[in-house]
Amino acid sequence: MYGGGNTFEGIKTDSLSQEDPQKLAEFEARIARGEKIEPGDWMPDMYRKQLIRMIEQHGHSEIIGALPEGTWITRAPGFKRKLSLMAKVQDEVGHAQLLYSAAETLGKSREQMLDDLITGKSKYSNIFNYPAFTWADSCFISWLVDAGAIVNQLANAKGSYGPYCRALERICAEESFHLKYGHHCVIYLASGTDKQRQMFQEALNRWWAPMMHFFGPSDKISAHTEVLMKWKVKMSTNDDQRNQFLDMYVPKIWELGFTIPDPKLKKNTETNKWEYTEPDWEEFKRVINGDGPCNKERLEVRRIAEERGRWVREALKSPSMRYVTPLA
Numbered sequence: 099m100y101g102g103g104n105t106f107e108g109i110k111t112d113s114l115s116q117e118d119p120q121k122l123a124e125f126e127a128r129i130a131r132g133e134k135i136e137p138g139d140w141m142p143d144m145y146r147k148q149l150i151r152m153i154e155q156h157g158h159s160e161i162i163g164a165l166p167e168g169t170w171i172t173r174a175p176g177f178k179r180k181l182s183l184m185a186k187v188q189d190e191v192g193h194a195q196l197l198y199s200a201a202e203t204l205g206k207s208r209e210q211m212l213d214d215l216i217t218g219k220s221k222y223s224n225i226f227n228y229p230a231f232t233w234a235d236s237c238f239i240s241w242l243v244d245a246g247a248i249v250n251q252l253a254n255a256k257g258s259y260g261p262y263c264r265a266l267e268r269i270c271a272e273e274s275f276h277l278k279y280g281h282h283c284v285i286y287l288a289s290g291t292d293k294q295r296q297m298f299q300e301a302l303n304r305w306w307a308p309m310m311h312f313f314g315p316s317d318k319i320s321a322h323t324e325v326l327m328k329w330k331v332k333m334s335t336n337d338d339q340r341n342q343f344l345d346m347y348v349p350k351i352w353e354l355g356f357t358i359p360d361p362k363l364k365k366n367t368e369t370n371k372w373e374y375t376e377p378d379w380e381e382f383k384r385v386i387n388g389d390g391p392c393n394k395e396r397l398e399v400r401r402i403a404e405e406r407g408r409w410v411r412e413a414l415k416s417p418s419m420r421y422v423t424p425l426a
């Protein structure tokens with residue numbers, strides 16, 4: 099089991115034995131029937147904690163994920179791309195808003211979630227701890243990271259927790275525009291000069307390993323998959339999602355004439371699964387636990403944003419604002 103299966107403080111596999119067996123059976127029967135669980139419904143403590151962990155990490159990934167692309171807004175080639183990228187980055191931050199609201203329905207406040215992000219207690223997606231050196235890196239994120247996110251989110255939107263599923267449905271609709279924008283940017287580089295093609299090839303070389311990590315550790319070592327699949331929070335395993343991504347996007351990358359930096363990558367036509375070099379899970383662990391190339395920088399940006407925005411949040415809460423803002 100990855101991280102001993104107990105890396106999240108408070109999620110203990112034996113905590114289920116403390117639940118009322120009849121309520122637990124009814125809850126599991128509802129899930130088996132495909133019903134949605136809603137915030138006021140009875141749920142086991144472990145289901146609540148697992149959902150908070152996963153939705154919160156997802157929300158953090160959206161706001162941190164806005165950073166590497168965000169730095170390219172002013173340098174995107176041409177006015178139209180600047181506008182599109184600005185809209186995309188704004189959407190990503192909006193996704194965090196939806197996700198934090200979904201996690202709040204489970205009892206954890208947004209302030210606490212943001213505190214846990216800044217202090218390094220909560221995780222966020224590994225992939226955003228790598229630097230976007232060139233415009234082609236930004237194109238890689240817009241096309242392929244968004245593609246990976248859609249594979250994950252389309253599956254989990256059919257899951258069991260109502261508020262998370264509804265947030266995911268809306269996020270997927272917006273992500274499909276991001277994917278088209280990203281694909282368009284990559285096609286432009288692919289059909290451009292040798293230098294432009296080389297730029298994207300180099301981005302692909304840099305981002306392929308983090309992309310393989312993006313879907314989570316292999317099923318053999320994943321800590322939470324079993325219970326999350328049982329309760330239909332995760333609708334497919336990490337390896338299945340990785341395989342689906344490879345199925346959909348490797349042919350498209352090859353079609354554009356680029357080389358994927360993995361000599362072992364090939365589809366096994368008998369098993370219908372992709373074979374690839376085992377990702378370096380030690381590097382993955384280092385990166386998700388705070389020791390990637392950009393972790394410190396990413397969290398520092400968030401910390402400064404929290405500090406600079408404090409007066410706005412406090413002002414919104416002040417009694418005089420009740421008369422001028424619908425938020426109060």
Ligand code: BYC
Pocket residue numbers: 100101104105106151152155156157159160162163164167190221222223224225239243244247250311312313314315319320321322323326332336386
């Ligand atoms: N990165 O038991 P496992 C976007 C952790 S944003 C970091 O398999 P699980 C975008 C995991 O948390 C969309 N950590 O976990 C935004 C656990 O550690 P803890 C990003 C990872 O939860 C802006 C440990 O490893 N998508 O696309 O069953 C611009 C064991 O793993 C990662 C989401 O957030 C990772 N990649 O499955 C552009 C999707 N993978 O908590 C684009 C929502 C694993 O025990 N999340 N870990 O300390 C999920 O679907 C699931 O959490 C995962 C992992 C499939 C990622």
